[in-house]
Amino acid sequence: MISDATRARINELFERYPDRRSAMIPLLLLLQEERGWLSPETMREAGEVLDLPPVRIYEVATFYTMLRTRPCGKYLLQVCRNLSCSLVGGEGVLRHIEKRLGIHDGQTTPDGCFTLMTVECLGSCGTGPVVQVNGDYHENLDVAKLDKLLDSLT
Amino acid sequence: MEERVLTRNIGRPGSETLKAYRDSGGYTALSRALKEMSPEDVAERVTRSGLRGRGGAGFPTGKKWSFIPKGTGKQIYLCVNADESEPGTFKDRLLIEKDPHMVVEGTALAAYAIGCRRAYIYIRGEFVHGARVLEGALREARAAGFLGRDVLGSGVDIEIHVHRGAGAYICGEETALIESLEGKRGHPRLKPPFPAVVGLYGCPTVVNNVETLACVPHIIERGPEWFASLGPPNNGGTKLFSVSGHVSRPGVYEVRMGTPLRALLDEQCGGVAGGRRLKAVIPGGSSVPVLTADDIDVALDFESVAAKGSMLGSGGVIVMDERTCMVKAGAVVARFYAHESCGQCTPCREGTPWMERVLWRIERGEGQSGDLELLLSMCVNIFGRCLCPLGDAAAMPVRSYIQRFRDEFEYHIRERRCLAAGGFS
Ligand SMILES: Cc1cc2nc3c(=O)[nH]c(=O)nc-3n(C[C@H](O)[C@H](O)[C@H](O)COP(=O)(O)O)c2cc1C
Ligand code: SF4
Ligand code: FES
Numbered sequence: 001m002i003s004d005a006t007r008a009r010i011n012e013l014f015e016r017y018p019d020r021r022s023a024m025i026p027l028l029l030l031l032q033e034e035r036g037w038l039s040p041e042t043m044r045e046a047g048e049v050l051d052l053p054p055v056r057i058y059e060v061a062t063f064y065t066m067l068r069t070r071p072c073g074k075y076l077l078q079v080c081r082n083l084s085c086s087l088v089g090g091e092g093v094l095r096h097i098e099k100r101l102g103i104h105d106g107q108t109t110p111d112g113c114f115t116l117m118t119v120e121c122l123g124s125c126g127t128g129p130v131v132q133v134n135g136d137y138h139e140n141l142d143v144a145k146l147d148k149l150l151d152s153l154t
Numbered sequence: 155m156e157e158r159v160l161t162r163n164i165g166r167p168g169s170e171t172l173k174a175y176r177d178s179g180g181y182t183a184l185s186r187a188l189k190e191m192s193p194e195d196v197a198e199r200v201t202r203s204g205l206r207g208r209g210g211a212g213f214p215t216g217k218k219w220s221f222i223p224k225g226t227g228k229q230i231y232l233c234v235n236a237d238e239s240e241p242g243t244f245k246d247r248l249l250i251e252k253d254p255h256m257v258v259e260g261t262a263l264a265a266y267a268i269g270c271r272r273a274y275i276y277i278r279g280e281f282v283h284g285a286r287v288l289e290g291a292l293r294e295a296r297a298a299g300f301l302g303r304d305v306l307g308s309g310v311d312i313e314i315h316v317h318r319g320a321g322a323y324i325c326g327e328e329t330a331l332i333e334s335l336e337g338k339r340g341h342p343r344l345k346p347p348f349p350a351v352v353g354l355y356g357c358p359t360v361v362n363n364v365e366t367l368a369c370v371p372h373i374i375e376r377g378p379e380w381f382a383s384l385g386p387p388n389n390g391g392t393k394l395f396s397v398s399g400h401v402s403r404p405g406v407y408e409v410r411m412g413t414p415l416r417a418l419l420d421e422q423c424g425g426v427a428g429g430r431r432l433k434a435v436i437p438g439g440s441s442v443p444v445l446t447a448d449d450i451d452v453a454l455d456f457e458s459v460a461a462k463g464s465m466l467g468s469g470g471v472i473v474m475d476e477r478t479c480m481v482k483a484g485a486v487v488a489r490f491y492a493h494e495s496c497g498q499c500t501p502c503r504e505g506t507p508w509m510e511r512v513l514w515r516i517e518r519g520e521g522q523s524g525d526l527e528l529l530l531s532m533c534v535n536i537f538g539r540c541l542c543p544l545g546d547a548a549a550m551p552v553r554s555y556i557q558r559f560r561d562e563f564e565y566h567i568r569e570r571r572c573l574a575a576g577g578f579s
Contacts, residue, residue, distance in 0.1 A: 016315045018229075019355060024337030025320045029279065050337075063339040065321035066279045082241045083440055083486050084398035084472055086578050120323065120490050121241035121440075122280055125398035125470070126405045135282035 002045055006034065010049060021050060024060055028067055037068040065119065073108040073115035075153050078132040081118045084125030089142065093129040094118065096143050100150065113154065155417055157384060157392045160368050161408045164252045170287055172294040175255035181300055183374035184259050187266060188308035191374075196267040200370060203378035204390025209235050209326075209363030210439065210468045212456040214388075221350035222268050222358045231354040232265050232273035233335065233361045236288075237319060237326035239278055240439035241490060242470030245394035246364035248406045250277070250284040253368075254291035260367035262301060262312050263374060268360055271311045275364075276331050279320040288316050323494040327542050328361035330496070341496050342542035365394055385411025389455040393466075399473035400427045400577070412455045419450065419473065430475040433574075434559070438467020440487050441547030443554030444480075463554070478577030480559040481566050484552055485513035491548030502545040505536045509552055516563065519570035526556055526563055 002010070009030060013023040027049065031042050038046075043057040050057070061067045079094045098104055101114050108115040124130045127139035131146070138149055163169040163178050175181070187196050201216025222230055234257070238246040249257055257275070265273045277285050292314055295301045303311050317335055319325050325334045329343035332354050353359020369391055373381045382390040389411040395418060398404045402424030409418055415437060419425060426432050432447040437454070442465040445452070452462045459466045474483060492506040509532050512525055533549040540546070556563055565573045 016317075019336065021337035022317075022335060025279075025334065026318055029318060029320060059339055060337070063322065064279070064319070067320050081486070082490055083436075083483060084242055086486055087399045087472070087474065087478065091578055119321075120493060121239065121243075123238045123244045123247050123278065125242050125244050125472070126396060128398065132280060137283075 002031075002049065006030065021052065024050060024057070025064070025067075028057070028061060032068060037071045039069075043069075071108075074113050075133055076115045076117060078117045078119040078122070080120070080122045080124070080128065080130045080132075082121035082125070084121070085128035085130055088128045090129040092143065093131065093141050093146060096146055097131075097150075100147075155409050155413045156407070156422065157410050158408055159372050159384075159392050160249065160253075160256065160365065160394060161406070163256075164248065169252050170254055170291065172255060172291070172298060175253065175259075179375065180255055180371070181259055181295075181298075183371040184262050184266075184300060185306055187263055187374055188306050188310060193267045193269060196263060196374065199378045200267065200373055201378075203369075203373045203381040204385070204388050205366065205369050205373065205381065206389065206456060207363055208365035208369075208393065208469070209361075210240065210441070210465075212466060215362065215366055218350070218362070219264070219268050219360060221348065222360060223351060226358065228357045229272070229355070230268055230270045231357055231359040232261065232268060232270040233328075233331060233354065233359060234261050234273060234275040234367060235326060235328065235331060235361055235363045236275050236277040236281070236284070237323075237331060238281070238364070239323040239326050240441060240468045240470055241487075242396060242398055242436060242439045242472040243468040244396045244398075245406050245469065247281060247284055248394075249364055249368050250281065251287050254288050255295065256368050256371060257288070257364055258291050258295050258301070258314060260370040261314055262295075262305070263370045264360070264362060264367050265312045265314070266310060270360070271313065273312070273314045274317045274335060274354075275314060276317050276319060276325070276335055278325075279318050285316055285318050292316065322496075323490075324496045324542075324544060327544065330542070331361060332359065339496070341498055342544075344541060386453070386455050386457075389457070393454065393469055395454070395469045395471050397423050397471045397473065399471075400430065400475035400478070401425070401473040402427050409454070412453045412458070415445075415450045415452050415454055415471075418454065418471070423473075426473065426475050428475075430477065432473065433476045433478055434474040434480065434483075436464075436470070436472040436474075436551070438465045439470035440472065440490065440551060441465075441543075442467045443550050444483075444558060446558050474577060477574050479517070479572050479574045480555050480562050481513065481517045481572070482578060484555040485510065485517050487551050487555075488513050488548065491544065495544060495548075496542075499540040499545065501536045502540045502548070505532050505545070506548045508532060509536075509548065513552070516566050517572075519566070521563075521567035521570075523567065525567060526560070529553075529556060 325340040330340040488510040
């Protein structure tokens with residue numbers, strides 16, 4: 001069920017565009033923020049709100065890497081593996097996370113705390129290696145900083 | 155060399171606020187333009203300034219605006235490209251987070267010049283903080299009367315909205331951006347028709363990069379001649395360079411167009427990190443051909459970089475020192491394009507992952523004789539045969555790595571190991 005508060009935010013979104021379909025991505029981001037991921041049920045509801053068949057929602061949800069059609073851990077760790085980060089230690093950062101959490105790209109820890117994802121350039125190449133944790137960027141990482149960061153997340 | 159125009163407020167506390175922006179003379183260009191200039195005057199000044207698009211292609215901005223057909227009775231749209239997803243590029247993020255009002259004022263001026271009443275800033279979804287800062291700036295600007303209905307009593311309406319993307323490099327391409335903004339997958343459209351004629355919602359549309367529009371208030375304020383004089387002919391202004399990789403002081407640097415790459419690297423960025431020797435530099439984001447250490451006396455303007463067989467692109471400068479394995483660099487870059495291909499065209503959809511596989515195979519020491527010819531023929535089969543430039547953007551760098559570092563690729567295949575070591579950690 002979409003709450004009244006969410007509905008109000010959705011209506012605000014609709015006002016921005018001459019065509020309500022344009023609210024697709026902002027709407028899906030909003031629902032994902034509230035529910036953690038886009039379940040088939042959520043996509044059906046989004047379709048109702050946008051007055052579109054569910055397949056239109058599904059094809060968008062599967063196209064964009066930030067939209068998740070599977071459940072995700074409490075903390076999503078997105079590790080940049082593009083060139084600039086790789087040149088300054090990005091691979092070591094990824095290896096360390098894999099070792100410490102015992103998971104690989106796309107996996108979630110059994111306790112549901114962390115999901116690990118490798119991503120392409122986050123637009124923060126001058127302060128690499130970079131890991132995005134949920135919405136926040138953590139930059140200039142090394143193993144010590146990474147351990148401190150992971151310790152702070154539970 | 156260093157010339158702080160776009161970055162003049164950056165580093166000051168509270169630089170993202172309306173107050174700070176106004177204290178430095180912000181929004182005077184918009185007020186003046188609305189009072190004293192016709193839309194055509196604004197566009198004409200931008201044309202004379204020699205401003206060229208900072209999103210990658212370097213298309214003259216005033217000329218792009220002039221393609222908007224007059225008198226069609228349709229709405230006209232402006233999309234600000236804040237997708238910033240070209241690997242190695244992080245300059246627009248700086249402007250957005252630290253001086254969002256400059257972006258807003260530039261957008262409002264461009265909207266006025268082309269007759270647009272509603273503009274969208276398409277910002278990549280990962281920039282959660284940047285989107286918040288922009289929303290805040292828009293609220294402040296609306297409250298102060300710089301946006302909305304009847305801006306500053308001029309009778310002109312200008313509204314600007316932030317629109318967040320959700321992770322797809324291809325949405326930086328202008329027609330994919332438009333599709334995405336319409337709520338669809340980011341599949342590039344066949345051109346023509348160009349967005350200037352059939353763009354957002356089928357209406358005439360201009361797509362401009364953040365940095366391009368950030369130049370506009372300065373052009374209006376200080377004059378097109380001043381702006382043009384900052385760089386070589388047809389390369390007006392300063393340019394932001396995002397410098398990353400093996401360099402002592404990575405970061406965003408603003409220099410005059412035409413500054414030598416060597417001066418940027420040595421004088422501004424403190425040279426190669428650890429005093430090592432330079433091996434290669436990508437001057438304009440990962441889509442452009444790589445330069446060798448011998449090429450770095452090149453002047454950083456569109457024509458000079460092209461004359462060296464590369465492109466100024468987005469100004470994303472990626473520095474690689476002597477230890478860097480160019481096979482691996484090529485494989486990492488190819489992986490990116492394989493990942494980001496939207497899948498509409500066969501050469502790009504099939505070719506980019508194949509290129510990636512062959513490069514990793516060579517990198518692992520499992521390369522076969524004939525692999526380089528195979529890779530080069532793939533580049534030929536992708537280049538120029540796709541719907542959008544992503545295919546070219548994948549082929550060009552790979553070809554350049556092989557052409558310029560062929561010995562290294564051959565050594566890898568022959569000896570089944572790497573000549574270099576330690577560049578990646
Ligand atoms: C695959 C691809 C990705 C692109 N990504 C971006 C981008 O992230 N930001 C950007 O401003 N332009 C990007 N562009 C260029 C845009 O298509 C367009 O040319 C640009 O936004 C025009 O603005 P300008 O004339 O102000 O440079 C990209 C182009 C391609 C082909
Ligand atoms: S070249 Fe690649 S990214 Fe561009 S439209 Fe074709 S398949 Fe999509
Ligand atoms: S390469 Fe990692 S943020 Fe750009």
